[in-house]
Amino acid sequence: MNNGKHIASAFDRDLEGIQALIMKMGGLVEANIKDASIALEERDVELAERVRKADKIIDALDVQINEEAARLIALRSPTAGDLRTVLSVMKISTNLERCGDYAKNLAKRTGVLAEMSPIDGAGASLRRMAREVEDMLRLALDAYMQRDAVLAETVRHRDVDVDQMYNGLFREFLTFMMEDPRNISACMHLHFIAKNIERMGDHATSVAEQVIYLVTGEMPDEARPKGDVTSRTHIGVEDD
Amino acid sequence: MNNGKHIASAFDRDLEGIQALIMKMGGLVEANIKDASIALEERDVELAERVRKADKIIDALDVQINEEAARLIALRSPTAGDLRTVLSVMKISTNLERCGDYAKNLAKRTGVLAEMSPIDGAGASLRRMAREVEDMLRLALDAYMQRDAVLAETVRHRDVDVDQMYNGLFREFLTFMMEDPRNISACMHLHFIAKNIERMGDHATSVAEQVIYLVTGEMPDEARPKGDVTSRTHIGVEDD
Numbered sequence: 099m100n101n102g103k104h105i106a107s108a109f110d111r112d113l114e115g116i117q118a119l120i121m122k123m124g125g126l127v128e129a130n131i132k133d134a135s136i137a138l139e140e141r142d143v144e145l146a147e148r149v150r151k152a153d154k155i156i157d158a159l160d161v162q163i164n165e166e167a168a169r170l171i172a173l174r175s176p177t178a179g180d181l182r183t184v185l186s187v188m189k190i191s192t193n194l195e196r197c198g199d200y201a202k203n204l205a206k207r208t209g210v211l212a213e214m215s216p217i218d219g220a221g222a223s224l225r226r227m228a229r230e231v232e233d234m235l236r237l238a239l240d241a242y243m244q245r246d247a248v249l250a251e252t253v254r255h256r257d258v259d260v261d262q263m264y265n266g267l268f269r270e271f272l273t274f275m276m277e278d279p280r281n282i283s284a285c286m287h288l289h290f291i292a293k294n295i296e297r298m299g300d301h302a303t304s305v306a307e308q309v310i311y312l313v314t315g316e317m318p319d320e321a322r323p324k325g326d327v328t329s330r331t332h333i334g335v336e337d338d
Numbered sequence: 339m340n341n342g343k344h345i346a347s348a349f350d351r352d353l354e355g356i357q358a359l360i361m362k363m364g365g366l367v368e369a370n371i372k373d374a375s376i377a378l379e380e381r382d383v384e385l386a387e388r389v390r391k392a393d394k395i396i397d398a399l400d401v402q403i404n405e406e407a408a409r410l411i412a413l414r415s416p417t418a419g420d421l422r423t424v425l426s427v428m429k430i431s432t433n434l435e436r437c438g439d440y441a442k443n444l445a446k447r448t449g450v451l452a453e454m455s456p457i458d459g460a461g462a463s464l465r466r467m468a469r470e471v472e473d474m475l476r477l478a479l480d481a482y483m484q485r486d487a488v489l490a491e492t493v494r495h496r497d498v499d500v501d502q503m504y505n506g507l508f509r510e511f512l513t514f515m516m517e518d519p520r521n522i523s524a525c526m527h528l529h530f531i532a533k534n535i536e537r538m539g540d541h542a543t544s545v546a547e548q549v550i551y552l553v554t555g556e557m558p559d560e561a562r563p564k565g566d567v568t569s570r571t572h573i574g575v576e577d578d
Binding site for chain 1: 415515522
């Protein structure tokens, strides 16, 4: 990134190459999150299989980015701010790779769910949650390209919405399970899917936090806003 | 680490300092995994609270290790093998921090579970699973200290055992849920706990894979042995 303080150096050119890979990887991950959740909603087993295949490309990009970043450090001996930038790129790549893994896991469970009786409205609810996370990821990567800490901060706040959607789905699935034991198996998978989407949101937030760190020099101070209260939730007939 | 090829340099001394922090962090994480699972089995809410507090020290160590590693790279401009070592230390720190987070999540759910009717044998089963993961982490860190790729490989294989224990618990908890809807709430928490312990096992395996990478120069080739089949599992009355 030429910030006007010095002419474009070999380091800058190398870094731009790695950043182009990050944006390519980010686009593939967003597409896989979208496709995985559509496959889930429409019980489209072939689309789910394409998601699983596409994940291999995402993994390969993560390996490539890490290798090129290490080579860049070894060759150019960057100091301070430039080094921080390269290390951040590596962390962002890891976050994207984890999002990709969760999308692949979603696709795996879709195949199983397609053979069970559907749970009313579950696919649509999960699609909404996934769309929120796709947006967060897109904004986090835009914020990275533009080195925009304010935009990155908005991503952190949207994570609260995702956590609250998760809370709602957690309760909704519990009611289906309590209504009819034959729903339990499908609801277990839906629960794990909802948790995985929530985790994707956490990783998108981590990308945004890396942007804030890059721009300001410090990780965001205040605790990340937490909306997921299900680990403290008492739900069940015992409380009546 | 003095490998006999050169006298101990400033880089070596700095690296030893960081490795001492990793071993300290690893010890704290192992202790927290142990305490969290004992707290769960014995429904000990005070011990669970101590786990949550201890996690802050683990997080602080991760921050410190990352900062000192970045400073080391900036100051000493290591190349090739030495750079790979420092980058590996940073990855290991991240894996340890994630294990710590899962132990903290376990402790949070313990407080909730302590107020529900216990599920027979669940605490003991989860304690056994957690003990397996503590062992894996201890071995992975020993392998790191000794740069022992053979020992690291054994950790990868033990992850299959942990995945299989998870499969068994998944099925066991499903039966409790189908037996009596009043068990559903507690079983949901137990499911998530089992999944978190399985994920801790994955992170211990990642540490072992970093050791193999450090020693051999390559990440392990063959796909990691996968024992967790629950995402492909059809369980339920529909299959009868």
